[in-house]
Amino acid sequence: MTARRTGRRVADVLIALWLPLLVLTIIWIYTTSVPSPFFPPLGRVFAQFGEVWLGPGLTEHVLPSLQNLALGVIIGIVLGIVLGVILALLPVWELLLNPYLQFFRALPGIILLPLLLMILGTNDTSKVLLIAYGAFWPVLLNTVDGIKAIAPEIRQTARSYRFTRWNIFTRVLLPGAFPQISIGIRLSLSIGLVLMVGSELYGATRGIGFFVLEAKQVFNTAGMWSGVILLGVIGYFLSVGYSALERRLLRWREVAH
């Protein structure tokens, strides 16, 4: 019985891994045997990866990038939740502000970059603000929807038990809306990463995106691909990491159901 179960598990791992390994091998063999300036051998890309990103590039480019991302996303999420709750509790204002919210949500954040650079200069503040702007909208709109979806009886019950405002916020509204807010946070993480890279490609002097662009300009294609791979790795771990966090934060729901 246990042997069969281990067999099943081994099969699952093999099924999950054969395609990535195959793709990797094909790219490896192809790039090594057919030399092309655009697609350097994968071995060289990995060598560059170790040399740049595990060496001086870590403090020079990676950490500033990640710091901007973290600051921007946190500011966006906190503001989005707070203003989203306020807006959901003031339905008249939500109705009146709706066209303006739709406009700013539809405006692609990256287009504001030239303005921010002009007003604030090419520094981290403009980058953080851009990321925060992009992260803000999905959280705001999902918070409003999540809170409006809480059954009114639940809020009335909380009120008749004379919960304080703070308790209603932290114990009723926030947990009740969190599954929906979480969808917004997931979106805002990926938008934040996109804007982080974008802000480093336009008028920047450091950061992973800047390195990739510069590597392309001096025709260091191995360096360029290593940067792209690094960004993929960051994105992947951001997504996997948030999934784990989300599962922990929503564990109470499984018990309740």
Next chain:
Amino acid sequence: MTTNIALPQPGEVPTGRRRRAQDYLQHHRGARIVAQLALFLVFLAIYSMLIAFSPSLGRFMPTVPALLVDGFGTILVDPGLWEGVGMTLYATVLGLAISLVLGSVVGVLLSIHRNAYLSAQFVIDFMRTIPPLALIPVGLLLLGPTLRMEVTLIVVTAVWPVLLQVHFGVVNIDPKLLETARSFRIPLWRRMLFIMAPAVGPSFGTALRLSATLCLLLAVGTELIAGGSGLGYLVGWYQQAFRIPETYATIIIVGLLGVALNSFIMFGERRLLGWHRRETKAARS
């Protein structure tokens, strides 16, 4: 539980009044629009005061008349703007269309067998988490600042949400529906058209909304960073020429384009998937 006794509730009075205002605005479209326009004027007034009292901000923000006359007045009669709108819209729609077709096909193929998705999962997850703008240098190197590069980047990014949503839409079809259809010997093409397509419809709608936003972001971002043509390029160009009213006006046009795209998709979704919304609402109440 219908025998509620109406007790006087002092705390309820403001809520009641607010409720009445809300109902009124919800049901009177004219009143709502007037109120929204009034709010717009308030925004404009606050904005103008901000500029008037802070000259350092005023250097980078146009006054309202300047925005209207120098900004919109200049760009709306400029054929370059309409060319840009056309380019951006063309790249967005073309990229979106290719992503929808490609994503749907692969998404359906992956749902044929459980192992098909499991095998592809890691590749999909990795590819879809690469921040799309990071591929701009790669695209520039391989294809140059062309429309082809722009559309390729859009597809490489926007295909993933479609693929995943279609895949999960197909996987989550109620097996009873398919079994019933099979025991009635309904031919495959009718099964696909009348059972699978409507069942996948709602998640396809979600994919469409997500992808359209991504497509516009990618189109404008590529144009801004890689240059070439289109609205993103225009904004960067106006900003570098320090023509501030024009910069703002073009950005506003980008936003309006986004709103138009969203409303168009929402309109289509309501027409095609209205039955789904009614059904789920009926089930909830």
